[in-house]
Amino acid sequence: MVPTERLVLIRCFCVPFSTNVERIALAAGYKGIPIEWVDVEPDDRSRVVAASGQPLVPVLVADDEVVADSPRVLLWLEERFPEPPLLPADRARRAEVLGFVDWFNRDWKRLPNALNDGEGDAAEHAAEMRRAVTVFEERLSGQDYLFGEFGLADVTVFPFLKYAALGRRDDDTDPFHAVLVEHMQLAAGSPLHAWIARVDARPRG
Ligand SMILES: N[C@@H](CCC(=O)N[C@@H](CS)C(=O)NCC(=O)O)C(=O)O
Structure with a gap:
């Protein structure tokens, strides 16, 4: 509260x-x-x-x-509004989360943006996006959220990764979202399916 x-x-x-x-x-x-x-x-x-x-x-x-x-x-x-926290109290753990979201915002996001804008080597960007799916899957080994507890990494990544499982609504015509659907195909056993459902069930403000 x-x-x-x-x-x-x-x-x-x-x-x-x-x-x-x-x-x-x-x-x-x-x-x-x-x-x-x-x-x-x-x-x-x-x-x-x-x-x-x-x-x-x-x-x-x-x-x-x-x-x-x-x-x-x-x-x-x-x-x-520090409670409930989005970041771990432990400073080393907190630095790991901040490093991860920084990677996502600076490096990962550049891939779908470049594909959407037709910049650079599309095949290489697509391959990098496929490889990155494994990074998220590995983070979910034996835990429900990317860093154990729900937090900053989940809220940062979910709105982009959700397209892999939920697809694009009929009235969503944003071509960037079509890129996300196309380049993050998940295997049936991917833990991202359950994580996307778990985060999607959470409240929005
Ligand atoms: N780095 C900014 C990017 C913001 C951004 O790209 N917002 C999109 C909506 S998701 C937007 O306003 N796009 C409008 C446009 O490109 O004209 C952030 O993380 O807030």
């Missing part, structure tokens, strides 16, 4: 089917943080630009604070 004195109005700009916005919704649902979602037209980002100086969502606005970029928004939520 969030203590009432901590409750300021928190708004978050969003667009439909946004992977990076779903990260925030999962974190807010887990922590019980009420968020007022502000839908913006995918083709008209003027309100987002006016608030944050850049066009991408999510952008979080709380009192006079404006935070853009989902990894930064997640850490902002963790700092302001």
Whole structure:
């Protein structure tokens, strides 16, 4: 429960089917943080630009604070609302989680982005995406979540990996999501099936 004195109005700009916005919704649902979602037209980002100086969502606005970029928004939520935690208390373990999400955001995301944008060697990017599936599967050996307890790694990765098992809704026409479906084919016995179902069952804020 969030203590009432901590409750300021928190708004978050969003667009439909946004992977990076779903990260925030999962974190807010887990922590019980009420968020007022502000839908913006995918083709008209003027309100987002006016608030944050850049066009991408999510952008979080709380009192006079404006935070853009989902990894930064997640850490902002963790700092302001530490319970329940998204990061382990143990500092070494915490560094491992932060290193993993950094790899995902800097290196892994570059692969589907490049495939979607038609940049670089498509065959090599596709092969790297297939190899990366094994990294996530190995992390789920003998545990329910990527680092044991549900946390930052799960909320960071799930909105992208979910396409491997759940596919794309009929009304989701984002070609980036089609890339995710195409390049992360899972074997029937992959532990990612159960992990995706487990995380998908969690509340969204
Ligand atoms: N690094 C940013 C990326 C944000 C981002 O790419 N957001 C997408 C929605 S998931 C967006 O606003 N795309 C609009 C566009 O590319 O025009 C984050 O993690 O928040």
